[in-house]
Amino acid sequence: MQSSIRASRAAIAPILYGMLGIVVLLAVWQWGSIQVASETVLPSVPSVVGALGNLLLTVGFWIEVLETLGIALFGWGLAAVLGVAVGVVVGTSDVANAAIRFSFEFLRPIPAIVILPLVMLILGPTAEMGVFLIVFGVTLPIAAQTAAGVESVDPVMLNTARSFGMTRGEVLWRVILPGASPFVGTAMRVAAPITLILTVVAGMLGGAPGIGNSLAIAQLAGRNEDIFAYVLVLGLMGLLLQTVAIRTERRLLHWHASYRKGH
Template identity: 80%
Template sequence: MLYGIVGVVLLLVAWQWGSAAVGSETALPSVPSVVLALGTLALETTFWGEVAVTFGIALLGWGIAAIVGVLLGVFVGTSVTVRAATRVVLEFLRPIPAIVILPLVMLILGPTPEMSVFLIVFGVTLPIAAQTAAGVESVDPVMRNTARSFGMRPAEVLWSVVLPGASPYIGTAMRVAAPITLILTVVAGMLGGAPGIGSSLSIAQLAGRTEDIFAYVLVLGMMGLLLQAAAVRTERRLLHWHSSYRKGE
């Protein structure tokens, strides 16, 4: 924690030095001016509404993508035939950034929260599915065969053996996807006009309010830290029984 505080202080000092060196508040505002702008925003009820909307959209998209991605990953990982039939398609779709389909989604759904949620689901479902499938494939076949030899049905093997064995992969995928959902929410607001901080950030940019732009960036950074911390804490709490997490303790 001490090193983290030192790192933040050094960053602020470098920021302030850069602002003084540039000598233009419109190019790089000083730290006090951005803090003042942030305080002004914090006094507005609309600002907190934007924060809540941004968090809500990110969490909803994250939840839908998690359900769809895990189900798809289990389906692909447990069947050799399905894996062979879908590998090319999944590998083709996975590198495509979600921002590519933004114009099409805007045309269909418009600048709405639904557009942001769809963009998030498209952006993180496939990475979650790929990581889940890898986790399912990594489960020791001996464990599966042992479970079957004890008379366990396929559904019981999946629930009691496969999913627990793949849970570290799924947990990692969910943790990595968490900040990406926030990024996609902001992008949908900035470029697509969807509600949230992204839209306000775009308006501040058009109006030339540099201090507000940097204030929003700080807010988004803090939101990202909170979301990542919540994802890590949830992952450790749910998977505390696994050996890989007990070693970390």
């Protein structure tokens, strides 16, 4: 009985602490809006909530949300496919490792936003431009993590699988990919919020469809309440995307011994 009570308290405590943090943040925000000379500089909490309520009642806002999520998720999925494929090739082939590793190290420090002007010239202010920006910014980290996971697979397991007569495809599917899956899962989880950030950047600076474009328009029009309302929406979307990524990782990798030990 006592153990169940302790377990329930342990489960509820993080939620309560999170709510307390939100209340403190809102209180500080409201205090700051009172201290500034003009509310147009830092809108009050009620005015932002009102602006958010008005946005929620418009069809265009929900279209922008869907466009933003669609670009982010499609780019995330495409980057995952490309990143895992490249990572497996690099991790399993010494020739590919030697040929591609230098390019990895050269391209990884380059922020995706650097190529935004060039991508805008080629693709224009389109959803494709946002997807390309995400793929450029996320594929290489996923590939690097995948390659590290492939290289960490126990050689004894590989030799045992080959001694049982498994083909290269079977070894890849049954030994290498399961062994590297925690690395891939971590890379995907870390990449989740980055995809949303790049989607917003593509909209704000490149005119791609979605909330980022509307945020830039609100900034030009001086609608500070709408700006803060969009920021709140993006924060909630990022929290939702990260939560989905974490739960998906836990559900898919619950069987892995290292994952169970770490969680």
